Amino acid sequence: xxxxxxxxxxxxxxxxxLRLSCTASGRSFSNYNMGWFRQAPGKVREFVAAISWSGGRxxxxxxxxxxxxxxxxxxxxxxxxxxxSLKPEDTAVYYCAADDRDGSSWHLSPMYPTTYDYWxxxxxxxxxx
Numbered sequence: 001x002x003x004x005x006x007x008x009x010x011x012x013x014x015x016x017x018l019r020l021s022c023t024a025s026g027r028s029f030s031n032y033n034m035g036w037f038r039q040a041p042g043k044v045r046e047f048v049a050a051i052s053w054s055g056g057r058x059x060x061x062x063x064x065x066x067x068x069x070x071x072x073x074x075x076x077x078x079x080x081x082x083x084x085s086l087k088p089e090d091t092a093v094y095y096c097a098a099d100d101r102d103g104s105s106w107h108l109s110p111m112y113p114t115t116y117d118y119w120x121x122x123x124x125x126x127x128x129x
Contacts, residue, residue: 009123022096
């Protein structure tokens with residue numbers, strides 16, 4: 001069983017920055033494709049960013065391109081989401097997710113929540129105007 005723990009959320013003013021972290025338990029983190037999603041109140045969970053197990057493929061939602069950066073440190077079992085130029089519409093609970101493909105690329109689109117096998121509990125990000 002894989003456990004994912006997010007951290008780094010908080011309250012920030014528009015234009016500010018936050019860095020989210022997601023640390024995974026277990027020894028197979030380097031084999032997981034990882035994703036970040038977010039869910040605002042009353043809205044469906046939406047894709048934010050994803051990074052393949054090797055780091056060779058990275059995808060972003062159009063709404064965050066140029067502002068957010070996903071990265072991973074396999075030695076630390078951690079994936080990061082650097083969020084710059086934050087906007088009030090970025091306010092949401094942010095979740096990380098793991099797709100266990102044993103060192104292969106996603107078998108489905110990284111943008112679909114159903115692609116992922118494991119989820120964290122989420123961390124709240126609030127951007128004030």
